[in-house]
Amino acid sequence: MGTYSGVSVVTDTLEITPEILALVAEIDEFKGAWRALGTLAPERLSALRRVATIESIGSSTRIEGSRLTDADVERLLSNLDVKTFGSRDEQEVAGYAQVMEMVFALFDAIDLTENHITQLHRDLLAFSSKDERHRGAYKTLPNNVSAFDADGKEIAVVFETATPFDTPRKMQELVAWTRSALSEASLHPLLVAAIFAVVFLEIHPFQDGNGRLSRILTTLLLLRAGYAYVPYSSLESVIENSKEGYYLALRQTQRTIRGAKPNWQPWIVYFLRALQSQKRRLEKKIETERIIAGTLPELSLRIIETAKERGRITNGDIVNLTGANRNTVKKHLARLVDAGHLTQHGTGKGTWYRVSTGDEWAR
Structure with missing residues (x-):
């Protein structure tokens, strides 16, 4: 050297x-x-x-x-x-x-x-x-x-x-x-x-x-x-x-x-x-975070945040964490899946969600 x-x-x-x-x-x-x-x-x-x-x-x-x-x-x-x-x-x-x-x-x-x-x-x-x-x-x-x-x-x-x-x-x-x-x-x-x-x-x-x-x-x-x-x-x-x-x-x-x-x-x-x-x-x-923060309801933001932290979530997880109505949470989850922020896995009581791997905000 x-x-x-x-x-x-x-x-x-x-x-x-x-x-x-x-x-x-x-x-x-x-x-x-x-x-x-x-x-x-x-x-x-x-x-x-x-x-x-x-x-x-x-x-x-x-x-x-x-x-x-x-x-x-x-x-x-x-x-x-x-x-x-x-x-x-x-x-x-x-x-x-x-x-x-x-x-x-x-x-x-x-x-x-x-x-x-x-x-x-x-x-x-x-x-x-x-x-x-x-x-x-x-x-x-x-x-x-x-x-x-x-x-x-x-x-x-x-x-x-x-x-x-x-x-x-x-x-x-x-x-x-x-x-x-x-x-x-x-x-x-x-x-x-x-x-x-x-x-x-x-x-x-x-x-x-x-x-x-x-x-x-x-x-x-x-x-x-x-x-x-x-x-x-x-x-x-x-x-x-x-x-x-x-x-x-x-x-x-x-x-x-x-x-x-x-x-x-x-x-x-x-x-x-x-x-x-x-x-x-x-x-x-950062730019995507700001866009999402400015356009998504607070409950949806909390759902995404929880999914990122835990890796996977269920409707019941969000209900227990936020105290929100189960049907309200279900609607937010459905909108997040439609928008590509979450992906849904399983059906019925076994349904769970995780942050979409194709979502640049999640990467």
């Missing part, structure tokens, strides 16, 4: 193109406008955050091979107090959820240090029995990124990561550079976060969990830099939906990192475009 251990080397090799400037300006404009955009009722913001959190957990773990859907994640989150999970996918989701909530709640107190990074890794794998021996500790075995055949046999090394011997030094340099760049404001914090993420993944400092932890640490850096809207729109979902571009940009930059002139461009452009998509998704959600 010596070729980019100093701020001057990074700034000397990083070309700030018009596209990069435009992307940073657009993201920062939204950052400044968030206070005005975020004036929705607290319970509605809370519901937006819950949906984004489910998407983030589902997407980040699926990027690494999990097979759990967002609906599976939602069911699992409602039972996190159980503390025992039957599959590795469930263990990974539980750990990711726990660490995300910690970062959302305590980001001001979680400075970027090696100690905090290893603690977050330990907590990320807290429920993973397979990872018990190495959680919270740098790798002791090589973990090159490899290609495997159908039988699980390694057929090629796609990318060679840092050796276990070099990892502690490289991590020390990366953390020191990142802290220095942020404190001295020598680079825009979005560019610092981008460089941190790509170098962290090039080092691959832990035996497992590096991809998930890189996305947790990206969120931490963004929140600490004042991008307070991040919890309300899933960056992980954007990455999952552009996974080929994600890996291509990583490899294009990572292949050059150990040379005299690292090519930061592919990764930084991908990273900023992903942040652009994240904020545009949130803009649409």
Whole structure:
């Protein structure tokens, strides 16, 4: 990592193109406008955050091979107090959820240090029995990124990561550079976060969990830099939906990192475009929230809110929660189904409803 251990080397090799400037300006404009955009009722913001959190957990773990859907994640989150999970996918989701909530709640107190990074890794794998021996500790075995055949046999090394011997030094340099760049404001914090993420993944400092932890640490850096809207729109979902571009940009930059002139461009452009998509998704959600809030009756809004929070609802749930007349609730539910805000499942006494997955407001 010596070729980019100093701020001057990074700034000397990083070309700030018009596209990069435009992307940073657009993201920062939204950052400044968030206070005005975020004036929705607290319970509605809370519901937006819950949906984004489910998407983030589902997407980040699926990027690494999990097979759990967002609906599976939602069911699992409602039972996190159980503390025992039957599959590795469930263990990974539980750990990711726990660490995300910690970062959302305590980001001001979680400075970027090696100690905090290893603690977050330990907590990320807290429920993973397979990872018990190495959680919270740098790798002791090589973990090159490899290609495997159908039988699980390694057929090629796609990318060679840092050796276990070099990892502690490289991590020390990366953390020191990142802290220095942020404190001295020598680079825009979005560019610092981008460089941190790509170098962290090039080092691959832990035996497992590096991809998930890189996305947790990206969120931490963004929140600490004042991008307070991040919890309300899933960056992980954007990455999952552009996974080929994600890996291509990583490899294009990572292949050059150990040379005299690292090519930061592919990764930084991908990273900023992903942040652009994240904020545009949130803009649409906020606008749709406002439209719905201005056109739907209060009881209908409460029905949608309850459906988002619980995942599924029945007529009886709403009657018990609001005290409204059963027939009145039934009419509101029917209108919400006709308008595409809810989908109906089952018939008769077994009828239940959930927020329509095709409804942009619900995504």
